[in-house]
Amino acid sequence: MSSEDKSFIYSDHKSFLDKIILKKRNEIVELINNFFSDKFLYDVLDIGTTEDTNHKSSNFIIKNLNSFKVYKSISNQKIISNFFKEILTKSITEDFSNMELERFKADLVISNATIEHVGNYKNQIKMCKNIINLSKKYFVIITPNRYHPLEFHTKLPFLHWLPRKFHRVILILLGYKVLSKEENLNLLSKNDLIKIMNEINHKNFNFKYLNFLFFRSNLILIGKKN
Secondary structure, three states: OOOOOOOOOOOOOOOHHHHHHHHHHHHHHHHHHHHOOOOOOOEEEEEOOOOOOOOOOOOHHHHOOOOOOEEEEEEOOOOOOOOOOEEEEOOOOOOOOHHHHHHHOEEEEEEEOOHHHOOOHHHHHHHHHHHHHHEEEEEEEEEEEOOOOEEOOOOEEOHHHOOHHHHHHHHHHOOOOOOOOOOOOOOEOHHHHHHHHHHOOOOOEEEEEEEEOOEEEEEEEEEEOO
16 A cells, blocks of 8 residues: 555554444454354354464454354465364355365355455355355345545545446545546445345345444445355
């Protein structure tokens, strides 16, 4: 990322917005732990793990879930960590071999704040297909809601409600060149996620939500393997 780019950088929860984001992450952890508290889950696979595994804000969700026996990771970044028993450096939008699928399948597959960063709609569909194929029982996909008034990556209000083409042009003009590119940021709404699930013919899912300023700030899609 260029030093001139104004993209959102997490900063140890010092600002007001950082504290809000930490609070929302804690709420996500509590929601997921409560939802799966009565279900037997042996292993969990994290999609989109960040390489800074020791930073307290990085990989916050997976590190704070209730105890699993085995933690696995798939990421396009090189992960070095004793926390994960199995690590695969690979994009979730690529094809997976049968051996990779068998090795990295888990009772719960979880992806937090990744689907909006994998690029176009086709890539987002591919990601969801792979997540379902990697799941033995359940999967969770968490993403910011496109229709929240505040866009948390740029901290700018309302502009992301514009048609994507115009939004990207404005981001360039405002100095957010990296986030103006579809491959770096492609926000989703609830209807977008439903459309993706319909495209891959998967009906066994529902939504949970987090709110901020009286609007849904985070979409949490919880699915079950057919």
